[in-house]
Amino acid sequence: MAGPRGCSPGRCYGATVPDLLLTDGTIVDGSGSVPFEGWLTIADGHIGAVGRMHEPPPSAASTIRVAGQVVAPGFIDVHNHSDLSPFVVPDMPSTIRQGVTTVVVGNCGSSPWPLSSWDEAVDLAYGEPGSLPRPDWRSWSAYLEAIDAATPAVNIAALIGHGSVRREVLGSQRRAPTPEELDRMQGFVRDAVADGAVGVSTGLIYVPGISAATEEIVVLARAAAAEGGLYASHIRGEGRDLFRAVAEALEIGDRAELPVHVSHLKCESSRVWGRAAEVLAMIHDAADATADQYPYTAWNSSLSSFLPPWAPAGDLGTIARADRDRLRTAVEIGETDFQSSVDGVGWDRIVLVTAPEPRWRGRSVTDVATDLGLEPFEAFIELLERDPNLACIGHAMSHADVDTILADPLVFVASDASATAPDGPGGDLPVHPRDYGTFPRALAAARDRGSLPLQAMVRKMTSLPADRFGLRNRGSLRAGYAADVVVFDPAAIRDTSTFEAPHAFPVGISHVFVNGVLGWSRTTALTQRAGIAVRRG
Numbered sequence: 279m280a281g282p283r284g285c286s287p288g289r290c291y292g293a294t295v296p297d298l299l300l301t302d303g304t305i306v307d308g309s310g311s312v313p314f315e316g317w318l319t320i321a322d323g324h325i326g327a328v329g330r331m332h333e334p335p336p337s338a339a340s341t342i343r344v345a346g347q348v349v350a351p352g353f354i355d356v357h358n359h360s361d362l363s364p365f366v367v368p369d370m371p372s373t374i375r376q377g378v379t380t381v382v383v384g385n386c387g388s389s390p391w392p393l394s395s396w397d398e399a400v401d402l403a404y405g406e407p408g409s410l411p412r413p414d415w416r417s418w419s420a421y422l423e424a425i426d427a428a429t430p431a432v433n434i435a436a437l438i439g440h441g442s443v444r445r446e447v448l449g450s451q452r453r454a455p456t457p458e459e460l461d462r463m464q465g466f467v468r469d470a471v472a473d474g475a476v477g478v479s480t481g482l483i484y485v486p487g488i489s490a491a492t493e494e495i496v497v498l499a500r501a502a503a504a505e506g507g508l509y510a511s512h513i514r515g516e517g518r519d520l521f522r523a524v525a526e527a528l529e530i531g532d533r534a535e536l537p538v539h540v541s542h543l544k545c546e547s548s549r550v551w552g553r554a555a556e557v558l559a560m561i562h563d564a565a566d567a568t569a570d571q572y573p574y575t576a577w578n579s580s581l582s583s584f585l586p587p588w589a590p591a592g593d594l595g596t597i598a599r600a601d602r603d604r605l606r607t608a609v610e611i612g613e614t615d616f617q618s619s620v621d622g623v624g625w626d627r628i629v630l631v632t633a634p635e636p637r638w639r640g641r642s643v644t645d646v647a648t649d650l651g652l653e654p655f656e657a658f659i660e661l662l663e664r665d666p667n668l669a670c671i672g673h674a675m676s677h678a679d680v681d682t683i684l685a686d687p688l689v690f691v692a693s694d695a696s697a698t699a700p701d702g703p704g705g706d707l708p709v710h711p712r713d714y715g716t717f718p719r720a721l722a723a724a725r726d727r728g729s730l731p732l733q734a735m736v737r738k739m740t741s742l743p744a745d746r747f748g749l750r751n752r753g754s755l756r757a758g759y760a761a762d763v764v765v766f767d768p769a770a771i772r773d774t775s776t777f778e779a780p781h782a783f784p785v786g787i788s789h790v791f792v793n794g795v796l797g798w799s800r801t802t803a804l805t806q807r808a809g810i811a812v813r814r815g
């Protein structure tokens with residue numbers, strides 16, 4: 279979106295009467311500087327001016343007094359999976375009600391273009407196609423135009439997924455691409471980033487990313503680098519193989535000469551508990567690296583990601599019969615080049631979100647195994663044979679590591695969520711509480727544990743991710759910037775969503791503005807959708 283009429287950063291000439299004045303609040307402008315009592319005006323979808331209380335504010339068409347509350351830039355969620363939410367749940371209540379005004383999708387190697395099959399679209403929409411029309415976009419630009427036409431509740435920026443590109447060119451083949459195929463793959467990445475994608479993502483524990491060698495990713499990262507994009511990675515292992523996997527991501531950044539961003543950084547499995555400071559040191563010592571985190575001690579993933587690359591879910595029946603012992607070792611202990619998701623965690627800490635039988639939702643694999651009269655590994659195979667697309671939650675991280683990572687200045691707050699609603703897609707499932715609570719939870723943690731000043735935590739949610747992901751004129755309360763603004767009570771803000779009862783909205787937020795439009799407020803509870811597709815640069 280272009281700048282407002284007559285405005286440039288720092289000055290505003292044209293709008294004689296602003297649309298809105300927010301006054302008597304505490305301004306936390308996103309830069310990390312000390313908060314101050316002041317006011318802010320919004321005009322034509324942009325921030326008109328920001329002032330201190332001793333400077334008289336201009337009169338505006340309407341005024342909202344926000345005494346005792348913080349006025350901050352809307353939060354930017356750089357790790358989100360709401361790729362198709364604008365078409366399925368455009369109100370995105372679980373997102374906007376956290377104070378989030380922009381999400382970055384296309385993460386973990388999966389993006390909405392190229393979209394090689396309808397099944398892939400349904401996967402992206404988390405198995406809830408709802409009213410989703412069959413996507414017909416033939417280019418990256420067409421996807422972004424479809425978002426604009428849908429007008430979601432929040433802004434959407436997107437990465438192009440290496441996995442989606444690989445599937446489009448190689449199908450389900452597990453071999454390396456030929457030079458010609460690699461050229462085609464590069465072309466997809468180059469075109470997408472030239473058309474506004476913020477970079478390229480990988481998901482190296484998922485099919486088909488799991489089959490890609492480092493070299494293949496370096497080549498695609500170079501294509502992103504040529505257009506100014508970054509490299510975001512769900513790395514090859516977050517437990518036993520954590521350090522090797524972070525090293526691979528950093529190597530790709532060095533060789534392709536582009537910024538590296540490690541997605542949902544964590545120390546997963548007791549094998550690496552207590553080592554958060556070591557992995558953070560790798561990020562800090564790198565030439566150009568950042569990371570993000572959801573502040574919870576459990577992950578959410580697909581049960582099929584427990585399978586080694588030689589045993590894809592589609593062939594599981596045959597492989598499980600022919601090579602059962604090797605498969606069991608790979609899944610429960612791991613192999614040289616494949617990290618087990620169970621090792622150092624245990625089946626009793628793996629809880630089903632979706633299940634072939636509703637009574638198993640929210641139950642552990644161990645519980646299901648007891649029900650079936652089987653060993654947990656056998657129950658795992660049976661579950662995947664009945665439904666290869668099952669989602670699960672793994673209670674695999676330690677509180678101390680989560681807190682250490684959350685307090686790090688180079689780690690942004692991000693949800694890894696897909697937009698949901700109590701009465702919408704996923705509303706009957708025991709989803710991960712991060713879907714509803716990530717940002718308020720991080721603010722509450724900083725306040726209650728004194729781990730970071732408020733302005734430092736807000737900075738990790740706003741200006742830092744905006745700069746890193748090329749979201750120009752967002753993430754700061756500065757004249758001329760897009761008026762993405764959240765108003766919250768710093769003493770009251772907190773999450774209420776839990777693993778037991780996840781479909782619960784946070785408290786303490788009163789107003790969320792998206793592009794100058796009141797997208798949600800506590801008093802009206804109405805959602806007026808004003809999100810747009812955000813292009814890099």
Ligand SMILES: [Zn+2]
Pocket residue numbers: 385386481512541542
């Ligand atoms: Zn991921």
